[in-house]
Amino acid sequence: DAGVTQSPTHLIKTRGQQVTLRCSPKSGHDTVSWYQQALGQGPQFIFQYYEEEERQRGNFPDRFSGHQFPNYSSELNVNALLLGDSALYLCASSSPTGLPSTDTQYFGPGTRLTVL
Amino acid sequence: SQQGEEDPQALSIQEGENATMNCSYKTSINNLQWYRQNSGRGLVHLILIRSNEREKHSGRLRVTLDTSKKSSSLLITASRAADTASYFCATDAIENAGNMLTFGGGTRLMVKP
Numbered sequence: 001d002a003g004v005t006q007s008p009t010h011l012i013k014t015r016g017q018q019v020t021l022r023c024s025p026k027s028g029h030d031t032v033s034w035y036q037q038a039l040g041q042g043p044q045f046i047f048q049y050y051e052e053e054e055r056q057r058g059n060f061p062d063r064f065s066g067h068q069f070p071n072y073s074s075e076l077n078v079n080a081l082l083l084g085d086s087a088l089y090l091c092a093s094s095s096p097t098g099l100p101s102t103d104t105q106y107f108g109p110g111t112r113l114t115v116l
Numbered sequence: 117s118q119q120g121e122e123d124p125q126a127l128s129i130q131e132g133e134n135a136t137m138n139c140s141y142k143t144s145i146n147n148l149q150w151y152r153q154n155s156g157r158g159l160v161h162l163i164l165i166r167s168n169e170r171e172k173h174s175g176r177l178r179v180t181l182d183t184s185k186k187s188s189s190l191l192i193t194a195s196r197a198a199d200t201a202s203y204f205c206a207t208d209a210i211e212n213a214g215n216m217l218t219f220g221g222g223t224r225l226m227v228k229p
Contacts, residue, residue, distance in 0.1 A: 033216065042204050042219035056215035088156055104149070105217060107159040
């Protein structure tokens, strides 16, 4: 049973460029969340996708966008990269449950993005 | 912004000792989860405690939750060198309708052999 997978593992970009990160959820999961983790800090929620729609968004600018495909995999796109976008980007998958609580989120290994 | 704050930020102990980490948060929650992260890699889910629970055990882990004080603690008993990692608490706030986790800044645990 494959867990959450992410690609690429590492990425180096320059300021102003655009980047696309990819995530495949754990088998049987249909909800994907993205988090940004700066060095030495805890992860911060970017957004969550369910049924190919953005269900909730954190406090991130519109330069951060995403997509979910019919097979539940997801992409995170960041435009006009800034030095401050350098971070570990984590994808997490979960199964939807009824309110009020989030199901356990399973995290992938992350993509380390360096912006020069 | 991060809702949770872990205390201490760093902890160094000898193998075999117990390690206690604390987490405080700000808003009403559905549940609180603890995760482990090794050397900047992915997070591993350790335990989830719901708002109507006060204590939960999993192997060498013991988690408590005090919703009146908006705090939680993670106890690792008989620590091992392999427990060296960063530990994060994450809250599922009622106001977020169950769609996101808010993490604290983490406790960096070092277990010396």
